[in-house]
Amino acid sequence: MNHALALDADARSQSPGQLAWLRFCKNRLALVSGWTLLALVLLILIGPALIAYEPNALSENQFAAPSAAHWLGTDDHGRDLLVRVLYGARISLLVGLVGAGVSLIIGVLWGAVAGYAGGRVDNAMMRTVDVLYSLPSIVFVIVLITTLEALFKNWLAGMGSTALASASRLLLLFVGLGAVSWLTMARIVRGQVLSLRKKAFIEAGHALGISNTRILLRHILPNVTGVVIVYLALTIPSIILYESFLSYLGLGIQPPQASLGSLIAAGAGQINPIRIYWWMIVFPAGFLGLTLLALNFFGDGLRDALDPKSE
């Protein structure tokens, strides 16, 4: 690529981190996506405080078209759509972040242990990943979520608490979505660790008598951070998409709580030949589309910046 040539001139005087930052800034699409993401997050965090409506406050004013009072209109229960979209986006982003975190922990540990142990352990662990890969992930997530849901219900009933019920739904999504999204991460980390463990500095560590756990945690894992960050960034949008997909099917967030997916589902449920409530679909869908787009390009930009070999 031509910008790589331009960077070569002053490459000697800069750290890899600075170079990555420069590469990222040269990528205008990624930079715009980054700013868009920042704006969206600020909007989600601050927005609801500035709006006079509560997300679950019912009113007589049903199916109101967008107006000065309700910027994005109201829904079938007369709730303000703008504040619901912002709250829904909070939930969607939260599920995306935490789910990606769960997948990060499982994937990195699994991949690192497999790559570092090598041999038979590696073989067994990676065959497991292959088997899980050959399960269609959407199908797997549906089966997993319904199974976990029943287990959770029993568990909560045993503790005699109902306050946790709504939070349990979120917890369920975190665990379920994280549990199906770690496979790529595990494969990538394993590949990296496999090549790292033959390096001279690891040999030196062994010669100094450092324990295996310490070598893995202190000397190998810091070296895979770049790749891990990249795939973390690319996992978040895919988990958000899964979540909205599940919520759309009624398996995700339960009312009155809402996520972008369940808002879209609610809008789609109001399609009828007599009147069209277009705002109930267009706004949540637009918000979801914009978020996914920005996250994907941001992730792509990070990959090109941090992992130049991938180009």
Place this chain on the structure above:
Amino acid sequence: MYYFKRILALVPLLLVISLLAFVLVRVAPGGPFDKERAPASPEVERALKAKYRLDQPLWKQYVLYLGDLARGDLGPSMKYRHHSVGDIIKQALPATLMLGCLSFGFALGVGIPLGFATAARKGQWVDYGGSLLALVGICVPAFVIGPLLVMSFAIKLKWFPVALWGSPLNAVLPTLALGLFYSGRIARLMREGMLGVLGEPYIMTARAKGLTERVVLFKHALRPAILPVISYAGPMLADLLTGSFVIENLFQIPGIGVFMVTSSQNKDYPMVVGLVLLYALLLLVLNLAVDFLYSRLDPQVKYE
């Protein structure tokens, strides 16, 4: 020989998957008969459990299931009492296959030319317009584009029916909704592939010896550039076949997707395991097909 081995390797893989699904659905508390309208007397419940072998230990249930499976019997559905899982799948599969294949054709038919054209006219308005179109396709998931299409083309403009399945007109909107995302992905892959190939020295040679741009693009660049598209096509078809439930749900298409969600909620054990197996088989076979096609198209790829 290599492919023979690969096909043989599918058997243990499918066994592991079936075991996983088998155990996973049964671990969950609650049984398939919990939601019956009238609470059954203990005798009736016992009889039902005996009939579906739920009174036996898990390992024995699985062994018996495998025995049935070897004879091609996926077992009876516990929810739709008078049908076997095999019958239900046989009845519902054609609609799903049809929808998946139509969307597959649509994605390739739109994506490849779009990607080709944007790469061939790089930096011109065709490129910007086409790339923007592909972007929009990628960032809008099927369950978003579906309702929007229904709203505008079925309800407002009345060009197509709102839902149901059967006539060719019924198929248009679901195909579009399902295929749009993938056509965007294909267009991007194709564009990247073409741009990569067009930078190769042999393309310069082809141009230097005075071949027309047309021959260079179609004869020399197209074949290597299409390889990434092919390797994506297998998982894509699998995604289209397994991921169509939202679209089936929205357009009320009588496919298998509807059963996937309801049967896992109803704890219809044989149905869930049967569907998981079906989906896994589809995915595995398609991946194999891609590898095969790849070795045919790219002489550098050789499998032992």
